[in-house]
Amino acid sequence: MKTKKDIKSREDIEKLVTAFYKSVLKDKTIGYFFTEVVKLDFDKHMPVMFDFWESVLLGGRNYSGNPMTPHFKINEKEPLKAAHFDRWLQLWEETIDYHFEGKKSEEAKTRAGQIAGLMKFKIVNS
Numbered sequence: 001m002k003t004k005k006d007i008k009s010r011e012d013i014e015k016l017v018t019a020f021y022k023s024v025l026k027d028k029t030i031g032y033f034f035t036e037v038v039k040l041d042f043d044k045h046m047p048v049m050f051d052f053w054e055s056v057l058l059g060g061r062n063y064s065g066n067p068m069t070p071h072f073k074i075n076e077k078e079p080l081k082a083a084h085f086d087r088w089l090q091l092w093e094e095t096i097d098y099h100f101e102g103k104k105s106e107e108a109k110t111r112a113g114q115i116a117g118l119m120k121f122k123i124v125n126s
């Protein structure tokens with residue numbers, strides 16, 4: 001029986017990304033990138049992440065950056081390894097599966113896997 005809903009709205013994206021960051025921030029493997037390597041202003045960062053995922057999954061038009069760029073800068077301060085990207089993706093997939101299910105939820109995992117794979121390839125080999 002299907003009990004969870006699919007990702008359908010901006011509100012769903014905000015719920016997903018907020019829950020994901022909750023896991024990320026307390027994670028031993030990657031949390032420190034968000035708290036120590038980069039001292040993020042979350043009031044600014046979170047809306048950017050909501051816009052990014054809304055653009056990837058729902059065709060929103062508010063994100064206009066390049067998601068690769070900040071990660072090259074982070075890598076200069078503290079090397080990003082394959083294990084960091086793998087953990088990031090694992091937490092993303094776990095968060096989706098905990099809250100949502102359906103076609104868009106599967107797409108959210110696939111798209112993140114593609115971007116994380118490309119980012120990993122470019123950064124770990126740079």
Ligand code: HEM
Nearest residue numbers: 030033034038048052065066067070084085088112115116
């Ligand atoms: C090892 C894995 C990762 C770590 C530790 C990480 C960490 C971070 C941090 C600290 C920032 C903020 C940078 C700043 O504002 O100075 C950031 C920005 C961002 N990250 Fe990641 N990230 C990872 C993987 C990913 C992946 C796989 C994606 C996409 C699927 C992603 C998407 C983004 C986006 C869209 C931004 C905002 C870019 C902008 O400001 O335009 N990140 N990341």
